[in-house]
Amino acid sequence: MKKISLIWKNGKQSGKILIKNGELLRISLDSTVLKGNVYDFFADGKKRLRIDVENKKKNGSHGTIVNVVAQENPFSFFVEHVCTEFPIFIPEYGIIVTETQDQRTYDEIERDIRKKAGLSKLKEMENSPEETYELVEAKARKLRGNTWLGISRDIRIFEVVFPDPDRTTLNIIPKYHGFGVTVPEFENLDENMKKWLGNEISYSVNFGRGSGCSQELERYLEDRRLPILCGKLEDEGIVYDFVMFVSLEKTRLSMKNLRGTHFLVADGFGAGHMFTAKQQDEFDRLKDSEINREEETVLFLKIKATNTKNFPAYAYFKTVAPNIPYVFENGMSCFSTDKVFAVSLLEGRLLEQEEFTSFLLPGQSAELEIRIPHKPISQKRAKKLLEKSFEEKLIECRKFWREKLESCARIEIPEKRIEDMIYAGILHLDLIAYGIEPDGPVSACIGRYCPIGSESSPIIQFFDTMAWHKLAERALQYFIEKQHEDGFMQNFGGYMLETGAALWCMGEHFRYTKDTKWVKKIRNSILKAVDYLSKWIEKNKRDEFTGKGYGMIDGKVADPEDPYHAFMLNGYAYLGLQRSSEMLEAIGDSASKEIRKMAEELKENIRKSFFSAMARSPVVPLGDGTWVPSCPPWPEDDGLLVHYINGGRWYTHGTFVARDSMLGPLYLIFQEVLEPKEQASDFLVRYHTEIFYKRNVAFSQPYYSRHPEIHLRRGEINSFLKAYYNCFPALIDRQTGSFWEHFFYASPHKTHEEAWFLMETRWMLCMEDEDTLYLLPGIPRRWLEDGKKIVIENLATYFGRLSLFVLSDLKNDRIIAGVFCEGKPKIVLRIPHPEKRIPKRIIGAKCFFENETITIEKPGGKIEIGLNY
16 A cells, blocks of 8 residues: 655645556545545645555556546656655646655645756756767767669669678669569579579679778768769778769660659559559559660769789779679670670770789779669670760769759758758659659659658658759659549558648648649549548547547557557648648638638547546656656557556567657647647657657657657757757768668668658758748857858748848858848748857847847848847
């Protein structure tokens, strides 16, 4: 039995006490025994509601829960968590829970807690110096990534994997997006060899003496941005410089000559894809003609070995070798006489020996060129391929990718690593956005997977904000083309959240473009999707779901099989309905009002179940001595899953906290169901940062957690920067900028993660909120050190195109800024002085200055501002 006292600071307190996994033995107000489980009295910080509870606790569980079902501020706690040394203290509710033997008053306990407590993680981050890449670099995980090379729109790509502790050779793997390439020769292998080698082709290339006790390998993208992989391997004085890229076999690589792959075929080659019977038939009809083309994509590779010693030495080479039997003759690597899978040149002439060394005098070099078609070609075509100039193909490849970058928004920032990642990033997204040019629907794929309504959204939205509106529209058309007859949208792995997420993304596209013609074109698809959501909602208006999912939709939101009324799922449904109403209102469609009403009703039902779940979920401790209410990821449960109240097997994807932290109720802030600064949001942010994040980064698949943007919307800039700078260095290949999905080498070139990084960078620079455009809301102070500048041109916002120029001229005690936005929204420009100085004078537009921000209520045309310090 445990004796517990509840002490409220003041006010009328009434409610009842419920017990889960235990028994209420007695309830009293001070020494007066109360009947039943009901209480009603005026608190003064001294009166105590005393309860005696039998704590029925399984070994390994947290045992009995007390539900304080108060008329105002209900909450719950574990009996075993109550102790005199660390009382449960919720200052927002004016309540303390301690052991009955603790005779202190409310004020005395609060004073003692405040005296000895430290800081919550959130407060600690806000009080700390700003995080930087340099501070994080040495501490964060260091992953090496696989590099994907291709020509965009076309699923015939190559994956390049360099030697690491788990492999001894450079591997080049041709792929149809998420799947490898098979050749008939695999059928000639015996069963043991098939098990050993698999059924997908892989090529190895070797240079340097081999796997040694150290590896001096550097890789980088050309211009630090283009999908042209360069690098250097140093082998004790023999330096191997290499460059590789993908181009077309016969024709010049250009937008005019780029045909692409049908989006449905691309979709079918994405892992986890889902087809209706009709879509499967169409895929089967198209597949062969789409992958068996008259012209292959080709990987071009040049390796140049140079002797930097002061005496003669040898360079070591082995040209392409596949993972199945082959022959090599006169520069051609073949499976059979007329099936050439690679051609090789040494010093511009046919290579006559596949494995060799070159004798090099000091300063002398040897060049090996290799060309690998995506699928084997005839000898005739191979001879033509040998005639192509490597340098000319490289020049046209550079031109192709640079022209793409010239067509998007311009962003120049002081931190060049981040700037390069912005441009490399959009090309990484573009590389695996597949469809027939120039106007066909596009599959905005995510790593090796097919598109998903949720995970493709940041990809499409980054296309939009970088002014690639047509590509974004084509990527959205994928969801419309694949929509089921009943309006449902589902493309991947049984995920149930895609309908709402896709509608939300369509709404974001409309906010960026104000394209009413497009809305009219997709109107019927919007209405079908809304109708599907409406029927789904109606099915769940059942009395047994009151407080536990009433009027909310149910289904899994990610890989785990969790068929519940998940808050994340319903938040996306709300966003989708809200944006649908907004789009239809813009074209004068009468359905808009009814859909808005439906959205608001869903929002209200989500909030009711959320607050019911929060009241039932036991409170958790923070580093400052206070406790806050928590909430499970769905209202069916009675608390955080990591509390194992109802048992369960929740460890998945390398972490215990995946569902609670990355698929949970925090999404409701991002999804506009909860306001960023309301009390419940504050509770969520505080316990998430305290319990679920390491250095303010989620575990395993960190970009599923949307807390960085939430920090920005709450004005928690240091916390945002802590999350931002601790996350991406641990998930990327720092030399090429490509992202993994997880911290443990799972799923390379993961564009969903990269796109959220890119959107967080965008929000760091520019963020909308209702009628206001916030500029530089999250930039680090060091970006405005003397001589540094920030330039934005042609960035798409909800209010039209944005141009921004900020120059720090602190040697003359000033910072100057120029802003122009087409829609003339209210502007809030943050200018954080590196030393936190306040300007003595502001010259230019009529404005209001507070907390390092300049507010311009009614901008007219271009704004020019000078801050003198």
